[in-house]
Amino acid sequence: MAEHQHEPVPYKTFILIWVVLLVLTVVTIAVSRIQLDALNIWVALAIASIKSSLVVFIFMHLRQESKLFKIGLVTLLVIVAIFIGLTFTDVLYR
Amino acid sequence: MSIEHRDDTGARFGMWLFLYTEVILFSGLFILYAMALAKYPQEFAEASHKLNIYFGTINTIVLLTSSLTIALAITAIQRNKIKQTLTLCIVTIVLAIVFLINKYFEWSAEISHGIYPGSNHMAELGPGITAFFNLYYFTAGLHGVHILIGGTLIGVVAAMVAKGKVTSDRYTLLENSALYWHLVDLVWIFLFPLYYLIL
Amino acid sequence: MTKIALKNTGFYSESPRSGILGWLLSTDHKRIGIMYLFCIVTMFLVAVCLGLALRLELIAPGPTIMGPQTYNATFTVHGIIMIFLVIIPSIPAAFGNLVLPIQIGARDVSFPKLNLLSWYCYIIGAVLAVIAIFSGGGAPDTGWTFYVPFSTQTTTNVNMAVTGALMLGFSSMLTGINFVTTIHRLRAEGMGWGRLPIFIWTLYSTAWIQVLATPMLGITLILIVLERVFGAGLFDAARGGDPILYQHLFWIYSHPAVYIMILPGMGVISEIIPTFSRKPLFGYWAMAISSLAIAFAGSLVWAHHMYASGMSDFAILIFSFLTFIVAIPSAIKIFNWVSTLYKGSIQLAPPMLHALAFIFNFAIGGLGGLALGAAASDIHLHDTTFVVGHFHYTMFGGTGFAFFAALHYWLPKFTGRMYSHKPAVIAWALLFVGFNVTYMAMQAVGIQGMPRRYYDYLPEFQTLNVVATVGSWVLAVGLIMMFVNLWNGIRKGTPVGKNPWGSATLEWSIPSPPPLENFGEKDPVVTKGPYDYKGVIADEY
Structure with a gap:
């Protein structure tokens, strides 16, 4: 059943990613202390997205999974975007 | 039953599908958050200041580290280092407990200031701030419940590792509970800037 | 009719445990499917009785058999049971479990234990819903939609009903x-994507909706309970909340949910029409892709339930436009069914009759849906009995008839016995006539302006209401006749062979009822498509 299992990811990779995640946490806090008005929230979301893709692809081994898993994730994100986006058509234009 | 059908990829795919459902569950709360933020940007910034950023930052570091330890546990079991796997699982659980203790102190401080859903003090603060704290308590509360579930799950699987039921040849259970744990971390990655860092 | 013993009893006699535990602890997909079927039919009959009581109340203006509070509770419980306990699981959980693994050539589903767990969740939900009727502050009276602010304020037992849901x-x-x-x-x-029966394609689309939309219902209902327990005011405008957002969250799930209800029904029809026309399904890929398209488009249109709620005009414009998109894949399906019938050698067996009724009813229901999807006409029709008539046309005339069609089509496979056809046809005629009289009258009186969810009405609406109530009695007689006939068929019908209908999908190539692991020693190898009738001969019965 070797085809069903992944190659082990070296400890070093994980630790490196962890350091990057911590650095990004510091960055997101630092940026939030600068007044950018409406941009603040977008920067925060962008950094959070980078952090979460690191977690998803490396920690959760998505990089090693087949295409099916990736298509599934894209479907999920599209659906979430639709739910949020279409709700805004109401709330923003009321 | 004699159906001996083993499909590790299928099991992982099923777990991913379950994680999708969790993402949608939280996205309901994030929709409410986004709409309220669009309506009350000033009040949200003001309310965010009332949250203790140190608690938030420490908990972020704790969760990121726990995500690391459980990810390392997978590599450890793949390399058949059972003792290391167990240690890493236990560290993860300890970090989960640290997170909850932190949360307990943070919440008791806020509640002692009269900030909790349905309180009289909240009613005086006005609708925008009330909306912020309602969402904060419900989102963080739901997240806390997930921490509890995830921690328990890892505990159960760690016991199975110790008994030899989860091995270097058959570790999908550990992988799946790790996936669940990473999801808890993912939610916090978004929760932290949205609630603690709005200016 | 004398009872003839079955030659083989398949999975009924093969089980690691004997007696009732052999069922309650079984992870066999067929046993779980049968348990679902049993529970669903039971709950269906309960909710039918409530529905008949509602119709009886409306036979004359003013209180006839119940007062306003009882009426509110009755339509709420009727709605909760029918939607959450009957229609949503009817085809996917019961027939999906029975048929899906066999049709794709598998011995069971991927996670058999999870499958059993999901049945237990169903039972717990059902028990909670029933307890909610008789405990606490009385049966919930909010309607199945649990709209705020009423649902957070009413003293009836909403908490338990919501937990059940x-x-x-x-x-x-x-x-x-x-x-x-x-x-x-x-x-x-050999079972490539191009050889999947359309029933599998629809179950696949449905399953994706179940995964991606249902949690939204979860969070919405959790918030209702939290509101009631903590009084936070998340949906209270005075405290920074927004009651319309509740409706958004609710319909983000509940509109896709109507496709959870109808898509598997469409799949059943897509199996039955080719079988009884002895002709391959017209436009296989159009049917497969339109199932996915319905699932996707279904998640874009939820706010068309909310034109009168006070949401923005811009959103009304967008959602009204998007709503029309759903009509396209649905229309593709209807055209393809009709094209399959064209020049086929049609055999009017009971499943086929129900399938034809489905097409007729669903076409009316679908077109009524366009009238409601267009914002201009919806403002007039909103919250009238036209809406009630419309969704009964799609949910009962559509999914309900598809469920009956599935019962008549697959029960011989899973019980090994054939029911008698003559009573089945008479029952079908009664159902078809009774159904159309009841709900057409309801739609008509709705256009005249009768609001839904009232136990009382103006005297000028009485004629049509009497027609609808009489229609409901015809419907009831048809239902009794159908279920009695099916029950007799299960108990002492003529034994059937592998393939009584001459169908080409995989489940008809194994004995009826199927053995424990479906396919004996060797795994099946698929070499032809699901609608390739060349060389397929129907067994005599």
Whole structure:
């Protein structure tokens, strides 16, 4: 059943990613202390997205999974975007 | 039953599908958050200041580290280092407990200031701030419940590792509970800037 | 009719445990399917009685058999049971479990234990829903939609009903996860995506909706309970909340949910029409892709339930436009069914009759849906009995008839016995006539302006209401006749062979009822499409 299992990811990779995640946490806090008005929230979301893709692809081994898993994730994100986006058509234009 | 059908990829795919459902569950709360933020940007910034950023930052570091330890546990079991796997699982659980203790102190401080859903003090603060704290308590509360579930799950699987039921040849259970744990971390990655860092 | 013993009893006599535990602890997909079927039919009959009581109350203006509070509670419980306990699981959970693994050539679903767990979630949800009627502050009176602010303020037992709905949602979600994984991972050798029966395609689309939409219901209902317990005011405008957002969250799930209800029904019809026309399904890929398209488009249109709620005009414009998109894949399906019938050698067996009724009813229901989807006409029709008539046309005339069609089509397979056809046809005629009289009258009186959810009405609406109530009695007689006939068929019908209908999908190539692991020693290898009738001969019965 070797085809069903992944190659082990070296400890070093994980630790490196962890350091990057911590650095990004510091960055997101630092940026939030600068007044950018409406941009603040977008920067925060962008950094959070980078952090979460690191977690998803490396920690959760998505990089090693087949295409099916990736298509599934894209479907999920599209659906979430639709739910949020279409709700805004109401709330923003009321 | 004699159906001996083993499909590790299928099991992982099923777990991913379950994680999708969790993402949608939280996205309901994030929709409410986004709409309220669009309506009350000033009040949200003001309310965010009332949250203790140190608690938030420490908990972020704790969760990121726990995500690391459980990810390392997978590599450890793949390399058949059972003792290391167990240690890493236990560290993860300890970090989960640290997170909850932190949360307990943070919440008791806020509640002692009269900030909790349905309180009289909240009613005086006005609708925008009330909306912020309602969402904060419900989102963080739901997240806390997930921490509890995830921690328990890892505990159960760690016991199975110790008994030899989860091995270097058959570790999908550990992988799946790790996936669940990473999801808890993912939610916090978004929760932290949205609630603690709005200016 | 004398009872003839079955030659083989298949999975009924093969089980690691004997007696009732052999069922309650079984992870066999067929046993779980039968348990679902049994519970669903039971709950269906309960809710039918409530529906008949509602119709009887409306036979004359003023209180006839119940007062306003009882009426509110009755339509709420009728709605909760019918939607969450009957229609949503009817075809996916019962027939999906029975048929899906066999049709793709698998021995079971991917996660058999999870499958059993999902049945238990269903039972817990059902029990909670029933307890909610008789405990606390009385049966919930909010309607099945649990709209705020009323649902957060009423003293009736909303908490328990909502918790029940939550468990049912969980059950539906687990079934969805199971089916998506099963269809991806467990197809037999040779069962490529182009050889999947359309029933599988619709179950696949449904399962994705169950996975991606149901949690939204979960969070919405959790928030209702939290509102009631903590009084936070998340949906209270005075405290920074927004009651319209509740409706958004609710319909983000509940509109896709109507496709959870109808899509598998369409799948059943797509199996039955080719079988009884002895002709391959017209436009296989159009049918497969339109199932996915309905599932996707279904998640874009939820706010068309909310034109009168006070949401922005811009959103009304967008959602009204998007709503019309859903009509396209649905129309593709209807055209393809009709094209399959064209020049086929049609055999009017009971399943086929129900399938034809489905097409007729669903076409009316679908067109009524366009009248409601267009914002201009919806403002007039909103919250009238036209809406009630419309969704009964799609949910009962559509899914309900598809469920009956599925019963008549697959029960011989899973019981090994054939019911008698003559009573089945008479029952079908009664159902078809009774159904159309009841709900057409309801739609008509709705256009005249009768509001829904009132136990009382103006005297000028009485004629049509009497027609609808009389229609409901015809419907009831038809239902009794159908279920009695099916029950007799299960108990002492003529034994049937492998393939009584001459169908080409995989489940008809194994004995009826199927053995424990479906396919004996060797795994099946699929060499032809699901609608390739060359060389397929129907067994005599």
